[in-house]
Amino acid sequence: MSDLTTTLLSGIRDVPDYPKPGVLFKDITPLLADPVAFTALTDALAELAVRHGATKIVGLEARGFILAAPAAVRAGLGFVPVRKAGKLPGATLAQSYDLEYGSAEIEVHAEDLGPGDKVLVVDDVLATGGTAEAALRLIRRAGAETAGVAVLMELGFLPGRERLEPLLNGAPLDALLTV
Template sequence: MKTVKDYIRTIPDFPHEGIMFRDVTTLFSDPRGFRMAVDQLLHPYVGTKIDKVVGLEARGFILGGAIAHQLSIGFIPVRKAGKLPGKVISQDYKLEYGEATVELHDDAIQAGEKILVIDDLLATGGTAEAGIKLIERLGGEIVGCGFVIDLPELGGRKRLEALGVDVKALCTFEGL
């Protein structure tokens, strides 16, 4: 029987030489693989009160939207700076090659709402941490973060767990 990891293709030397890119588009394009990923991301939180799902740009939108649909709850995107109309709050974070900013509508989350954060890949944890900070600034409470892939050597899980966040990943890949 195939696992989620079996549906993920590796592309060597993308986007730079020495990088092994973990491509989830092959997972998303297979109906069994996609369903498996959504179900397994949701499974640890069955019975947990969740008010909204937050997806991190961009592949987190695909997974988060599907999970929100399964739960019959709202979906909220955390976007790159300048992509959301209306009033937003912003959070800067560091990348291995510079800095970036993510944004969230300032009225997307009400104080006390229980939020599940979803993305495809956990690497350094910078984007997820920035998203968590935005959610918490609006008074949201993180019930957990779910990822398809964890790259443990980059330390993202430890970074998020140091914030007191429950982290789940469906599979891991060693190396970069």
């Protein structure tokens, strides 16, 4: 096990039966509260952005913001938030996606992404991949290119990776941890 893996795992707490019975929630707040672990995570995400030639980092609401913004600063790149519908002022591009029970919609400012941008999508957890899939579709609609997707943790027993691979067009999907 690498030093990074050990550091990251030491900051993730399992919370049984949250938010409902039968779910084992992976709480990253202890990792965020530890400056050594949070710095290691930020550095790893920034390094991926640079390695993949990203020009901007997109963070997915809400915990993706916490990871993407400092990684963008560390890499010397712009940060673009992808928000839940109705949270951004001005002209936006929107993309709906299906949830287990219903649907949701995310938005990005129309002027924040465009041709010439190469975008790394950052989030905390890759589970079923619905939000990341919608973000990849938004990036494409904006005329930007996908540099890749980077997550702190991939839930390997769920089909998120399989759902995203057709939209990545060969761009990498990096999970710092797989559980």
